[in-house]
Amino acid sequence: MESLSIEDNLLKQNIEMVRERVRVAAEASGRSLEDITILAATKMQNVTTINRAISYGITHIGENRVQELVAKYDGYDKVHAxxxxxxxxxxxxxxxxxxxxDMIQSVDSIKLAAEIDKRCAKIGKVMDILVQVNIGREESKGGVLIEDLQQLLIDVSHLQHVRVRGLMTIPPICENIEQSKQYFSSLYKEFLDISRKKLDNIYMDFLSMGMSGDYICAVECGANVIRVGTSVFGSRKKQED
Structure with a gap:
């Protein structure tokens, strides 16, 4: 129990540190901590640890793998997150x-959006989604290219059981903060441009960008959702089945 208590303390400290850093970055961009959603990326974390994080104030969790999400789903504290x-x-x-x-943040094609629409129609649900943008034009990453974004949004807007709520990106790993800022600022500008157009069934409520290594920069550049794993849970270790 003693080691569990130490883990608890560290987890709580990590969450408080992320919140404080987000607060400072948000205020630097004329916003407040309450304007930013801190989503804990829970890849490889067990349900006990995830629920502890929720008890310390994490209100959004995100899984990267379908199999892992399904396996852990019944154990999540879904009342509070x-x-x-x-x-x-x-x-x-x-x-x-x-x-x-509640949301799928990684939709990057009309085929995927249409499949989500079809499956949601069967259960009478409208799925909130973010469109993933490949802001760094990396072949190894998913996401629509910036020049194809608006056409994809128009195509998706016709679907009845999918609702676009914003954009998401995973930028390239950068050598310095100025490079990161260029990517984040570029997508923020696109986010604002789309917002002004007021497209039917397209809502620019969320701009999800920034992970453990660059979330401060992302918030300063306009992100209002960050996806942090290591900063909350520490280095990932494989959980035993």
């Missing part, structure tokens, strides 16, 4: 999660 999917989603896995998540 929103469950979201933030990883690459294959078409044939959509059916396993549409009844379990």
């Amino acid at each position: 929103s469950v979201q999917f933030i990883g690459h989603l294959q078409l044939n896995k959509v059916k396993h999660i549409v009844d379990k998540v």
